[in-house]
Amino acid sequence: MNHLIVYAHPHEGSFNHAILDTAAAALKDKGHEVHVRDLYKLGFNPVLSPADTAAMREGNTPADIAAEQEYLRNADVITFVYPIWWTGLPAILKGYVDRTFSYGFAYQYNAEGGIDKLFTGKKAVIVNTHGTPGKVYEAIGMHNSLKQTSGGGIFEFCGVEVLEHFLFGGVGSGAGDEERSRMLAQVKEKFSSL
Template structure:
């Protein structure tokens, strides 16, 4: 199985980096092919420009977007790993989605104006870290809001089948043993899914 991981955290020593390493090791250990697109390391340009629209409308693609389209087309599973910042994803990942999950590639509208996902047949997994506890975010409705925004309104809209969405809460304040338990939970879930 071909896995594409979209990673969005600027600190290579972060817990998100440990999640990335655990995910790659687990998947490759089971014989899966894994490609990681570390958006910060790539210095991916997240700004959707007017010139991007002009290029898309002419039937071409900006060169950096074409590279990402190739990775997505080859993927059976698309995994996003990122922290929840201000109730959403880091700007670099949002910009990636704005530019790469483009009209005519990730979705289109049919003659009745109904959206059609063009990435059907692919699975999606999201792994998030949060500053507060998962129970707190559940209680204020943020967990549901994040899932609606990402699982339904991004993956589902583009035809990608969400297979799971993992939340690891209170990451900055828990001890290392708790974080190791989170990584164990991640490995177990990856084994169940793939």
């Protein structure tokens, strides 16, 4: 199975990087083909420019977008690994979605006024960390909101079935080594079972 991991955290020693390493290793151990797109290492430009949209309307997708779309096109499973910042995606990942999940590639409107979901058949896993304790986000409904915006508003909108959405809270503000080990064990178990 072809598995794409889109990773968005600027620090090599972060807990998100440990999640990335755990997921990739579990997939490789099961014989999956794994492609990691580390957006910060790539220096991915997150700004959808007027030149980008004009070029895509003319059928001339800019090279950096086309390269990422090739990874998306070939993926059976797409995983996003990123921290929650200000209750949302880091700007670099939001820009990745803006630029690569484009009209005519990930979705389009049809003659009946409905949406053609062009990624139908693909699967997804989302792994998030956040500093706010999980109980707080759960109590105020933030976990459901995050699942709705990322899972529903991005992936399901394009036809991708979300298999799992991990929301690991208290990272950096209270999760000790034992708790982090438990989180990584959940990641390993999920990716080993795909």
